[in-house]
Amino acid sequence: MKLDKLIEETRTADEINRLFNWSEDELAAMDETEFRARFRERCHHTMEIQVYENAFRGKPLSEKQVSTAEKYMRVWDRRGLSHDCHEYKFAATLLGFAKQLIAGEIPDFSSYEPKWLTPEEQEIFDRVLYERRSVRHWDTSRRVPNELIDRILRAGLWAAHACNLQSIRYLVVREESEPGLFRGSDIPGGPVHIVLLQDERVYRANQVMPDYNHILDCGAAGQNIVLAAHAYGLGGVWLTFNQKMRERLTERFEIPDYMNMVTYVDVGYPAQSPAPVLRPEPEDMIFARI
Numbered sequence: 262m263k264l265d266k267l268i269e270e271t272r273t274a275d276e277i278n279r280l281f282n283w284s285e286d287e288l289a290a291m292d293e294t295e296f297r298a299r300f301r302e303r304c305h306h307t308m309e310i311q312v313y314e315n316a317f318r319g320k321p322l323s324e325k326q327v328s329t330a331e332k333y334m335r336v337w338d339r340r341g342l343s344h345d346c347h348e349y350k351f352a353a354t355l356l357g358f359a360k361q362l363i364a365g366e367i368p369d370f371s372s373y374e375p376k377w378l379t380p381e382e383q384e385i386f387d388r389v390l391y392e393r394r395s396v397r398h399w400d401t402s403r404r405v406p407n408e409l410i411d412r413i414l415r416a417g418l419w420a421a422h423a424c425n426l427q428s429i430r431y432l433v434v435r436e437e438s439e440p441g442l443f444r445g446s447d448i449p450g451g452p453v454h455i456v457l458l459q460d461e462r463v464y465r466a467n468q469v470m471p472d473y474n475h476i477l478d479c480g481a482a483g484q485n486i487v488l489a490a491h492a493y494g495l496g497g498v499w500l501t502f503n504q505k506m507r508e509r510l511t512e513r514f515e516i517p518d519y520m521n522m523v524t525y526v527d528v529g530y531p532a533q534s535p536a537p538v539l540r541p542e543p544e545d546m547i548f549a550r551i
């Protein structure tokens with residue numbers, strides 16, 4: 262997103278200042294979820310984007326970029342947060358790049374180059390994409406191991422996410438733990454229900470972002486989840502709440518107002534192999550191409 266452009270169109274300089282330029286005392290006092298989201302957002306906009314713009318396009322990289330990150334890292338320490346947290350480690354890496362670039366050196370990015378897929382591996386990726394189906398009937402005699410569920414949850418978190426705000430939260434419910442909690446769904450009894458919640462507090466960190474990005478963040482996680490389930494040998498189906506289910510789950514898990522219950526996916530060992538729901542050809546779906 263072109264943050265500068267959006268800001269110019271909709272906000273005064275004072276409003277922008279208030280949205281992004283918090284004092285160290287204010288940052289130290291705010292709730293931890295919001296602070297960490299602000300930390301991620303600032304690192305994203307003031308360092309991650311800027312470091313690569315400098316390295317690959319020669320855009321000037323100012324000391325201010327570095328000082329913003331350093332300010333947030335000082336508050337991190339003041340709050341007694343761990344240096345093992347993912348956002349702190351990432352910020353430290355970016356800060357290293359930024360300092361090298363400011364000193365006129367080009368950081369060595371070579372260790373981050375992905376191992377590109379061989380043609381054979383690309384065929385396997387295609388199988389994951391094109392053999393995934395929505396599975397709605399389950400072999401409940403086979404228990405899905407927690408380790409497999411954890412791998413799927415991790416895949417959801419590695420989806421693209423606007424400004425690296427990390428809003429996704431999970432509710433993982435085995436049907437056997439509380440049968441009928443999800444009644445009202447088209448598909449009764451999915452052995453493992455993965456509910457995707459979003460902690461809306463993180464979006465306070467970027468209030469100029471369009472609201473639709475929130476739901477897109479969740480959609481990206483959901484797609485990773487159904488693909489990962491398939492890749493790891495499970496079936497999955499993306500499902501839809503009705504209002505009563507939402508209320509039941511909200512009450513059962515005492516879900517606070519700032520937690521938005523967006524969608525859910527059932528996963529388990531499949532007892533069916535559905536025929537593919539055929540899709541249109543891309544050439545028939547192109548609105549314009551130049």
Ligand SMILES: Cc1cc2nc3c(=O)[nH]c(=O)nc-3n(C[C@H](O)[C@H](O)[C@H](O)COP(=O)(O)O)c2cc1C
Nearest residue numbers: 393394395396397447448498499500501502524538
């Ligand atoms: C946001 C979303 C909501 C869905 N809700 C339901 C649902 O309530 N019930 C259901 O049986 N399938 C649901 N699905 C699954 C779709 O029906 C399914 O993905 C589509 O028919 C294509 O089939 P495939 O997934 O096997 O390729 C949903 C999928 C998405 C992305």
